[in-house]
Amino acid sequence: MSRATITRSALALAVLLTATACAGPGDDEQATVVVTTNILGDITENIVGDQAQVSVLMAPNSDPHSFGISxxxxxxxxxxxxxxxxxxxxxxxxxxxxxxxxxxxxxTVEVGAAVDPIDYTSDESEGQPDPHFWTDPARVAEAVDLIADQVIDNVPGVDESTIRDNADRYRGEVEDLDATMADRFAEIPEQHRRLVTNHHVFGYLAERYDFEVIGAVIPSGTTLASPSASDLESLANTIGEAGVPAIFADSSQSDRLAQVLAEQAGIDVAVVSLYSESLSAEGGGAASYLEMMRANSDSIADGLLGQD
Incomplete structure (x- = not known):
């Protein structure tokens, strides 16, 4: 082979590598599914399987209200x-x-808006849509079908039958989760089904399983808000009057305010950590949506039954 031929071959290879590296929308790069939160990321990965690359932006143990990206x-x-x-x-x-x-x-698909969202009913966020739909597995089952449809319609190269099979299998697991949670919560007497949380995050769970949310340490649907001294005093009085045995704090947030509130209530109130807004890392107790919700169900039931 002549030197000129070698040079032309090297040049052609360089052009090919450059074109591949610079591929934009419409090329192989577009086979990626990007997901914002790690809870939705786990759900989407179960649906997509090996049919496309799924990239999850939010790291484990993060706050979805405040995480940023590069x-x-x-x-x-x-x-x-x-x-x-x-x-x-x-x-x-x-x-x-x-x-x-x-x-x-x-x-793009805004999952929360498509699964019959509810509004907050109290405090600073009253009347605004509540984004925490994943605390209701029935709505997550709806989300599974929605995401599967969007993947099939928008991601080139995926096999529709495989996506449908994955979605059917995973939706069945979510429906089993729903039944398990209902059985676990059935152990709690009706008069003890009262929740106090770090912020307003369990409205969907309360609606699904017949709980009453009597207050939140941060009287808002976002962790970026702050409670006033009068907010904490009022909630402490409510807790004392209702005899609530536990305050539930999010694992991705400091429980300092919850501990202060427990002290102000003047009664023996446990502060119980839940994985309410973020998955944990592997081995952390909530590495998947299903694991997270089972762990939360046990923690809520044990806390309200005074076993914590």
């Missing part, structure tokens, strides 16, 4: 084949990136 992750959002996000105001730190991806032509 410039590289923001760029990946704008090259995705599909962007799956919770919506209803949950991902406050990445909303502008979601909007930028949509403006760039990326197919």
């Amino acid at each position: 410039a590289q992750q923001a760029a990946a959002m704008e090259r995705a084949g599909l962007l799956v996000y919770n919506g209803l105001g949950l991902e406050e730190g990445v909303l502008r990136n979601v909007e930028a991806a949509a403006e760039a032509g990326v197919a």
Whole structure:
């Protein structure tokens, strides 16, 4: 082979590698499904399986209201084949990136808005949509079908029958979870089904399983708000009058305010940690949506039955 031939071959290879590295929307890069929160990420991964790459933006043990992303992750959002996000105001730190991806032509699905959302009914967020739909497995089962449809419609190269099979299998596991949670909560007498949480995060669970939410340490649907001294005093009085045995704090947040509230209540109140808004790392007790919800069900039941 002549030196000129070798040179032309090397040049052609360099051009090919450059073109591959710079592939944009419409190329192989578009086979990626980008998901904002790790809870939705786990659900989506179960649906997609090995049919496409799923990239989850939110790290384990993070707060969905405040987590941020890198410039590289923001760029990946704008090259995705599909962007799956919770919506209803949950991902406050990445909303502008979601909007930028949509403006760039990326197919997006706001899952929370499509599963019959409810509104907050008290405190600072009253009347606003509640984004925490995943605490109700029945709504998650609806979300499974929604995400499967969006993947099939928008991600090139996936096999529809495989996606449908994955979705059917996983939806069955979510429905089993729903039955397990109902059985566990049935152990709690009706007069003890009263919840006090770190912030307003369990409205859907309360509606599904017949609980009453009597208050939150942070009287808002977001962890970015702050309670006043009068807020804490009022809730402490409510807890004392209702005889609530436990306050439930989120594992991704400091429980300092919950501990202060427990002291102010003047009664023996346990502060119980829940994985309410984020999955844990592997081995942390809530590495998947199913594991998280089973752990929370046990913690809520034990806490309200005074076993914690």
